[in-house]
Amino acid sequence: MHLNGAMSEGRGLILVAEDEPAIADIERLYLSQAGYGVHVERDGAAGLAAIRSLRPVAVILDVGLPSMDGIEICRALRESGDWTPVIFVTARDDEVDRILGLELGADDYLAKPFSPRELVARVRGILRRQEGPPTSAPSTLDGVTLDPGRRLVTSNGRDVALTSTEFDLLAKLMSAPGHVLSREQLLSSVWGQVDYGSGRTVDVHVAQLRAKLGNPNPIRTVRGVGYSAGS
Ligand code: CA
Numbered sequence: 608m609h610l611n612g613a614m615s616e617g618r619g620l621i622l623v624a625e626d627e628p629a630i631a632d633i634e635r636l637y638l639s640q641a642g643y644g645v646h647v648e649r650d651g652a653a654g655l656a657a658i659r660s661l662r663p664v665a666v667i668l669d670v671g672l673p674s675m676d677g678i679e680i681c682r683a684l685r686e687s688g689d690w691t692p693v694i695f696v697t698a699r700d701d702e703v704d705r706i707l708g709l710e711l712g713a714d715d716y717l718a719k720p721f722s723p724r725e726l727v728a729r730v731r732g733i734l735r736r737q738e739g740p741p742t743s744a745p746s747t748l749d750g751v752t753l754d755p756g757r758r759l760v761t762s763n764g765r766d767v768a769l770t771s772t773e774f775d776l777l778a779k780l781m782s783a784p785g786h787v788l789s790r791e792q793l794l795s796s797v798w799g800q801v802d803y804g805s806g807r808t809v810d811v812h813v814a815q816l817r818a819k820l821g822n823p824n825p826i827r828t829v830r831g832v833g834y835s836a837g838s
Pocket of ligand 1: 625626627669670671672
């Protein structure tokens with residue numbers, strides 16, 4: 608257990624679950640330089656316990672960890688209603704497929720080797736989006752109500768728990784009803800400047816969002832172009 612730097616600075620505490628000391632050290636270094644407090648755990652079960660006791664503002668999860676892997680940690684958090692933003696760090700491409708396919712409610716992922724600056728950019732991006740734009744009034748479309756100020760979504764009268772990425776995607780679409788947004792526009796507006804190279808990330812998150820919202824919901828696929836909310 609490494610407690611130095613665990614006292615959160617102004618930007619909040621980030622919990623890192625990573626069993627490779629060299630990678631954990633780099634993550635700690637760059638995140639602390641960016642003004643975050645950092646707490647590192649090398650073991651999965653200890654990581655989950657630390658997330659629950661320390662309540663970090665975001666979690667960076669290595670997939671392969673002793674005692675409990677990153678996927679199990681994320682699933683345990685989501686099942687207990689904990690929607691702390693999670694960024695997965697993966698060692699192999701097939702791990703990315705697994706994370707996306709399992710609909711774990713991950714907010715983002717980075718493949719090893721990654722640039723530490725990129726990691727910091729992703730963390731900043733997620734936390735900035737969570738703070739959100741100046742609050743606007745709740746809006747309702749096709750049975751779905753989104754409250755940007757409280758970051759709450761209800762679908763047909765039922766509360767829906769969304770990841771911060773899913774929330775921002777829905778908020779972006781609902782901010783301009785009937786306006787078609789391309790995958791590239793959604794990537795740049797929801798995920799930031801990062802070049803993901805593919806619209807597949809958008810498609811996967813839209814599919815998860817639709818599954819959570821149920822029917823009816825306002826999201827329309829505009830074939831060959833992208834997505835819109837409402838017709
Ligand atoms: Ca590992």
